[in-house]
Amino acid sequence: MFTRSALGGIPAGQIRYDNLSPAVSRVIRKSRSREEHPRWGDFRQHYSITPFYCEPGLRGAHEKGGVEGQVGYWRRNFLTPIPGVGSLDELNDAFVAFEQAEENRRIGMRIRTIGQDFALEAPLLLSLPGEAFETSLAFNP
Numbered sequence: 001m002f003t004r005s006a007l008g009g010i011p012a013g014q015i016r017y018d019n020l021s022p023a024v025s026r027v028i029r030k031s032r033s034r035e036e037h038p039r040w041g042d043f044r045q046h047y048s049i050t051p052f053y054c055e056p057g058l059r060g061a062h063e064k065g066g067v068e069g070q071v072g073y074w075r076r077n078f079l080t081p082i083p084g085v086g087s088l089d090e091l092n093d094a095f096v097a098f099e100q101a102e103e104n105r106r107i108g109m110r111i112r113t114i115g116q117d118f119a120l121e122a123p124l125l126l127s128l129p130g131e132a133f134e135t136s137l138a139f140n141p
Contacts, residue, residue: 006099009125014052018064027056039137046133048126070107074098 019027023040027033032053036044044051054063078098085091103115112120 006096007125008122009127010047010049012124012126014050016052016054016063016067018054018067019056023051024053027053030056030059043133043135046129 017023019034023036024034025037026035028035032055034051034053043049078095083091083094085094103118104113106113110117
């Protein structure tokens with residue numbers, strides 16, 4: 001998620017999330033509280049991430065529109081058709097190229113480009129921990 005080559009740090013403050021199933025096992029009573037999967041909690045602690053979960057259902061629909069719109073844009077413009085790659089490293093390299101191609105794009109009627117906004121926000125990123133979070137799990141039969 002947070003790689004040294006992509007962001008160079010960790011967003012400070014809260015990060016807005018929908019009810020992504022790898023992270024959330026249960027929404028607690030139509031609130032912003034969640035029962036999280038333990039591995040997600042470990043990941044958040046390692047990177048000092050403070051989540052801000054969107055409200056479920058129609059009450060939270062207005063909170064997710066901008067993010068979901070950009071996910072759709074990314075999917076339509078860079079993942080359709082599915083990129084033909086020979087390895088995960090090749091796919092990651094393609095994503096870096098896609099991101100670089102987007103640096104001069106403006107979202108909607110915004111004054112600054114994506115690259116200009118990131119240049120203003122990059123100094124606000126928190127430092128990455130000394131060691132990476134191990135995302136794999138090993139199971140013994």
